Amino acid sequence: xxxxxxxxxxxxxxxxxxxxxxxxxxxxxxxxxxxxxxxxxxxxxxxxxxxxxxxxxxxxxxxxxxxxxxxxxxxxxxxxxxxxxxxxxxxxxxxxxxxxxxxxxxxxxxxxxxxxxxxxxxxxxxxxxxxxxxxxxxxxxxxxxxxxxxxxxxxxxxxxxxxxxxxxxxxxxxxxxxxxxxxxxxxxxxxxxxxxxxxxxxxxxxxxxxxxxxxxxxxxxxxxxxxxxxxxxxxxxxxxxxxxxxxxxxxxxxxxxxxxxxxxxxxxxxxxxxxxxxxxxxxxxxxxxxxxxxxxxxxxxxxxxxxxxxxxxxxxxxxxxxxxx
Amino acid sequence: xxxxxxxxxxxxxxxxxxxxxxxxxxxxxxxxxxxxxxxxxxxxxxxxxxxxxxxxxxxxxxxxxxxxxxxxxxxxxxxxxxxxxxxxxxxxxxxxxxxxxxxxxxxxxxxxxxxxxxxxxxxxxxxxxxxxxxxxxxxxxxxxxxxxxxxxxxxxxxxxxxxxxxxxxxxxxxxxxxxxxxxxxxxxxxxxxxxxxxxxxxxxxxxxxxxxxxxxxxxxxxxxxxxxxxxxxxxxxxxxxxxxxxxxxxxxxxxxxxxxxxxxxxxxxxxxxxxxxxxxxxxxxxxxxxxxxxxxxxxxxxxxxxxxxxxxxxxxxxxxxxxxxxxxxxxxxxxxxxxxxxxxxxxxxxxxxxxxxxxxxxxxxxxxxxxxxxxxxxxxxxxxxxxxxxxxxxxxxxxxxxxxxxxxxxxxxxxxxxxxxxxxxxxxxxxxxxxxxxxxxxxxxxxxxxxxxxxxxxxxxx
Numbered sequence: 001x002x003x004x005x006x007x008x009x010x011x012x013x014x015x016x017x018x019x020x021x022x023x024x025x026x027x028x029x030x031x032x033x034x035x036x037x038x039x040x041x042x043x044x045x046x047x048x049x050x051x052x053x054x055x056x057x058x059x060x061x062x063x064x065x066x067x068x069x070x071x072x073x074x075x076x077x078x079x080x081x082x083x084x085x086x087x088x089x090x091x092x093x094x095x096x097x098x099x100x101x102x103x104x105x106x107x108x109x110x111x112x113x114x115x116x117x118x119x120x121x122x123x124x125x126x127x128x129x130x131x132x133x134x135x136x137x138x139x140x141x142x143x144x145x146x147x148x149x150x151x152x153x154x155x156x157x158x159x160x161x162x163x164x165x166x167x168x169x170x171x172x173x174x175x176x177x178x179x180x181x182x183x184x185x186x187x188x189x190x191x192x193x194x195x196x197x198x199x200x201x202x203x204x205x206x207x208x209x210x211x212x213x214x215x216x217x218x219x220x221x222x223x224x225x226x227x228x229x230x231x232x233x234x235x236x237x238x239x240x241x242x243x244x245x246x247x248x249x250x251x252x253x254x255x256x257x258x259x260x261x262x263x264x265x266x267x268x269x270x271x272x273x274x275x276x277x278x279x280x281x282x283x284x285x286x287x288x289x290x291x292x293x294x295x296x297x298x299x300x301x302x303x304x305x306x307x308x309x310x311x312x313x314x315x316x317x318x319x320x321x322x323x324x325x
Numbered sequence: 326x327x328x329x330x331x332x333x334x335x336x337x338x339x340x341x342x343x344x345x346x347x348x349x350x351x352x353x354x355x356x357x358x359x360x361x362x363x364x365x366x367x368x369x370x371x372x373x374x375x376x377x378x379x380x381x382x383x384x385x386x387x388x389x390x391x392x393x394x395x396x397x398x399x400x401x402x403x404x405x406x407x408x409x410x411x412x413x414x415x416x417x418x419x420x421x422x423x424x425x426x427x428x429x430x431x432x433x434x435x436x437x438x439x440x441x442x443x444x445x446x447x448x449x450x451x452x453x454x455x456x457x458x459x460x461x462x463x464x465x466x467x468x469x470x471x472x473x474x475x476x477x478x479x480x481x482x483x484x485x486x487x488x489x490x491x492x493x494x495x496x497x498x499x500x501x502x503x504x505x506x507x508x509x510x511x512x513x514x515x516x517x518x519x520x521x522x523x524x525x526x527x528x529x530x531x532x533x534x535x536x537x538x539x540x541x542x543x544x545x546x547x548x549x550x551x552x553x554x555x556x557x558x559x560x561x562x563x564x565x566x567x568x569x570x571x572x573x574x575x576x577x578x579x580x581x582x583x584x585x586x587x588x589x590x591x592x593x594x595x596x597x598x599x600x601x602x603x604x605x606x607x608x609x610x611x612x613x614x615x616x617x618x619x620x621x622x623x624x625x626x627x628x629x630x631x632x633x634x635x636x637x638x639x640x641x642x643x644x645x646x647x648x649x650x651x652x653x654x655x656x657x658x659x660x661x662x663x664x665x666x667x668x669x670x671x672x673x674x675x676x677x678x679x680x681x682x683x684x685x686x687x688x689x690x691x692x693x694x695x696x697x698x699x700x701x702x703x704x705x706x707x708x709x710x711x712x713x714x715x716x717x718x719x720x721x722x723x724x725x726x727x728x729x730x731x732x733x734x735x736x737x738x739x740x741x742x743x744x745x746x747x748x749x750x751x752x753x754x755x756x757x758x759x760x761x762x763x764x765x766x767x768x769x770x771x772x773x774x775x776x777x778x779x780x781x782x783x784x785x786x787x
């Protein structure tokens with residue numbers, strides 16, 4: 001089992017939610033996971049219903065069974081100052097650099113440097129050991145940038161390594177890359193059963209593979225329950241409207257005669273069934289596309305009551321039951 | 326907005342038939358919000374630029390394309406600038422070839438004299454063109470081959486945003502179109518594209534660059550000792566950090582770009598002013614989900630702070646129901662009522678007539694024995710049974726729809742409570758993806774109708 005679990009996915013597929021659920025799922029008894037955020041959106045704090053996370057590892061949840069989840073929102077500027085402090089003992093000079101715009105330059109403009117800092121911090125957490133030689137975290141789960149940018153984000157160390165041909169950034173990039181391209185890392189992609197996210201997932205996998213980054217699992221999020229199966233949908237098309245009206249009436253929903261309350265429900269209900277049928281067919285098609293990718297496939301249900309903390313634990317339990325931890 | 330009074334106000338009439346369960350009714354009818362008049366916005370000759378922004382995955386590109394098509398079919402000469410369209414949508418518009426110039430879209434209804442042009446942004450090409458246009462050939466070649474430039478033009482997190490705004494400025498300057506509709510990049514945060522021009526502009530003529538460019542000049546002046554110390558310390562630190570080669574590349578790059586800095590700053594400012602100009606309308610695009618609307622609220626506040634003209638919110642993928650008078654609770658109760666007899670069947674071997682006072686054709690009903698042997702399958706053996714199962718299924722489907730609808734409504738209400746001044750256009754959810762002009766036209770109709778369900782004549786239900 002890879003110790004660095006990177007979660008990406010198209011925007012709107014719920015990758016932050018899945019990353020958080022995964023961190024909870026992996027924190028089985030006695031285990032400790034670190035959930036890392038790299039895009040400064042404070043999505044983790046919102047999910048766990050806590051105040052904004054500082055640039056500091058702190059415990060945010062106890063998983064079912066007693067494991068612990070820590071969270072960290074990596075701030076590239078602070079990470080760079082940290083780094084300078086660690087390697088160069090810069091002290092107050094760091095502030096001078098900031099004043100001159102050098103930190104801003106390095107973290108926003110200098111190609112790839114920002115990403116090295118972010119991935120570097122995550123890799124440092126992966127490798128960190130306590131005094132007894134035990135890993136500080138059993139797993140690090142990263143809520144990564146979306147599919148369209150994730151390969152570049154993870155692979156940017158290569159880019160930096162090409163640009164900075166020598167020097168500490170170069171060395172750091174090489175070290176980070178060794179972790180990211182090893183079996184210690186797995187990149188998971190979150191998708192929905194819709195055409196664009198599935199297409200983007202397939203493209204993302206090709207890109208990751210081309211960059212020799214280890215692809216992990218595909219997680220289909222927000223899967224809607226099957227309410228009517230294929231046979232029932234076909235039956236719905238064949239059955240006389242009046243029969244449904246009588247059935248509705250029998251269930252206590254008003255008169256079945258033309259213009260009656262039950263009768264007037266038939267058309268809208270059948271229209272909803274038609275929409276459902278169309279979606280059902282599309283979903284089946286997309287599920288087929290995903291199956292052909294040949295990766296472990298997981299499905300998480302759409303939570304009827306919307307996403308909240310309880311829902312997050314539900315998804316974590318679901319992931320455990322599907323054998324992800 | 327459900328504007329069909331028949332379907333929204335007859336819920337109380339249901340009560341005599343069943344145990345009274347408080348009905349949710351049609352929540353949409355209860356919360357009027359100010360309505361975004363899409364057609365008047367598109368038709369107004371003073372509207373010259375429409376910017377669609379919002380978080381990822383909410384249908385920005387589709388909305389931009391649908392607005393462009395609608396405006397063109399209503400007689401305007403339109404160009405749509407998309408950032409990263411879905412492949413099939415790009416193909417159907419004929420813009421899947423990246424050549425960084427607008428292409429005329431064929432197949433639109435142009436009897437009103439309108440035209441639709443579309444293009445997909447090529448970020449690197451746009452950057453290269455700026456360099457080529459502002460530097461002499463020798464200098465341009467030096468910049469284009471510099472590794473730092475190559476990385477900056479392809480990879481810098483804000484480059485796409487900057488280039489989108491740059492391209493917008495270029496299209497506007499050509500003055501060939503009545504209306505420019507812009508999609509914005511799927512940014513880390515929706516705010517990035519507003520910040521990018523400034524950030525790149527301020528970087529490119531910032532202190533750091535000047536220090537990197539001309540250390541000798543700065544160092545030579547009296548009274549500049551602090552800066553001198555800062556500079557040498559910093560170039561030293563940067564050199565250590567990045568390696569001498571990269572620093573040299575940066576310095577070369579900066580020196581080569583020297584002549585363009587003023588230009589960059591001016592252009593960034595001009596783009597920013599263009600966005601604030603009266604002919605520009607921002608549309609914040611969102612889906613009725615918590616995160617998307619939170620981003621939308623954030624964006625609305627930010628636009629106000631920057632004096633950017635907000636036209637309204639486009640709320641995509643809103644669900645509605647033609648049977649909104651039937652609440653989720655009542656639908657579920659009725660479904661259970663219908664499904665109960667099946668258990669009775671299996672236990673006691675009786676046909677489930679208990680809850681069917683009006684079976685639709687009792688002469689076709691098989692004997693109770695047949696019903697038992699047939700279990701719950703969907704053959705013709707027991708049509709009553711099957712129909713009741715089907716009806717129960719339809720009711721459960723409806724209950725699910727009503728819950729979704731209610732949740733969306735709550736989410737939207739939270740937004741409108743915070744920003745009652747923002748006009749909203751709701752677009753009904755489609756079961757499938759949109760990847761052709763017909764689909765875009767349909768979205769456009771829904772945008773303008775401003776209600777999730779279309780009038781009957783648009784309905785595809787047979």
